[in-house]
Amino acid sequence: MLNYVVIFLILGGLFFFTGGSVGIIRLPDFYSRLHPAGKLDTAGQLMIMSALAIYVLQDFSLQTFLTATKIVLIVVFVYITSPTATHAIVEAGVRAGLKPWTKEERS
Amino acid sequence: MMDSLFLYSGIYLAALMLVSLYRGVFGPTILDRLIGVNAIGSKTTALLVLVGLIYGRVEMFVDIALAYALLNFIAVLAASRYFQKKKGLSDESSTR
Numbered sequence: 001m002l003n004y005v006v007i008f009l010i011l012g013g014l015f016f017f018t019g020g021s022v023g024i025i026r027l028p029d030f031y032s033r034l035h036p037a038g039k040l041d042t043a044g045q046l047m048i049m050s051a052l053a054i055y056v057l058q059d060f061s062l063q064t065f066l067t068a069t070k071i072v073l074i075v076v077f078v079y080i081t082s083p084t085a086t087h088a089i090v091e092a093g094v095r096a097g098l099k100p101w102t103k104e105e106r107s
Numbered sequence: 108m109m110d111s112l113f114l115y116s117g118i119y120l121a122a123l124m125l126v127s128l129y130r131g132v133f134g135p136t137i138l139d140r141l142i143g144v145n146a147i148g149s150k151t152t153a154l155l156v157l158v159g160l161i162y163g164r165v166e167m168f169v170d171i172a173l174a175y176a177l178l179n180f181i182a183v184l185a186a187s188r189y190f191q192k193k194k195g196l197s198d199e200s201s202t203r
Contacts, residue, residue, distance in 0.1 A: 003108075003109060006109070007112060010112065010116055013153070014116055014119055014120070017120065017123050017150060017153075018123065020146060021123045021126040021127050021146070022126075024126075024127055024130050024142060024143065024146055025126060025129060025130060030136060030138055030139055030142075033130070033139065033142055034142060037142045037145060037146050041146055041149040041150070042149075044153070045149055045152065045153055048153045048156075048157075049153065049156070052156050052157070052160065052165075055109065055160070056160075056165060063166060066166070067165055067166045067169055070169045070170070070173060071156065071169060073173065074152060074156075074169075074172060074173050074176055077173070077176055077177070077180075078149065078152070078176060081176070081180040082149070084180070084184070085145060085180055085183045085184055085187070088183070088184050088187040088188065089138055089141055089142065089145075089183070089187045091187070091191065092138060092187040092188070092190055092191035093138050095191045096138075096190070096191060098136070098138070
């Protein structure tokens with residue numbers, strides 16, 4: 001029964017990762033490319049990591065509890081560092097003087 | 108059943124990393140390449156735990172995944188701090 005939860009979470013995470021990759025390829029601008037790269041990768045990572053933590057915790061012992069705790073720690077760490085890295089890239093782009101994409105310049 | 112699910116989702120994640128590698132190689136500015144490398148790194152963290160589950164040694168691979176997440180964050184932060192000092196370098200096409 002718990003395996004269906006794991007399958008659902010892994011497929012949802014792969015869906016979010018697919019959306020992030022398509023957005024990185026297809027969007028026109030540097031600033032708009034950061035939007036899927038910052039958000040969708042974090043969402044996919046949360047879903048896949050929680051699925052793997054549930055799968056690891058199915059036979060419960062101290063070893064699997066430590067492994068699941070480390071997986072949750074990776075998720076917490078990514079939720080802190082991914083917005084920080086995205087903000088640092090945006091700040092570098094603003095200070096380097098990159099113009100945002102507008103509809104008039106498309107040609 | 109679960110082993111083949113982990114195997115095929117790992118293969119699919121590797122294919123998605125190839126898609127993100129296009130932005131890392133052919134990106135018009137340096138910061139676009141940084142976005143591609145950051146996306147590859149965040150997918151690698153999930154892929155490492157999947158590989159650990161396939162091989163049945165997840166308690167070893169989860170440490171590698173944790174260290175890789177730390178290393179990816181430090182690399183992207185240091186590279187973006189370095190390239191914001193060089194004003195003309197990160198814009199190759201649009202301002203001139």
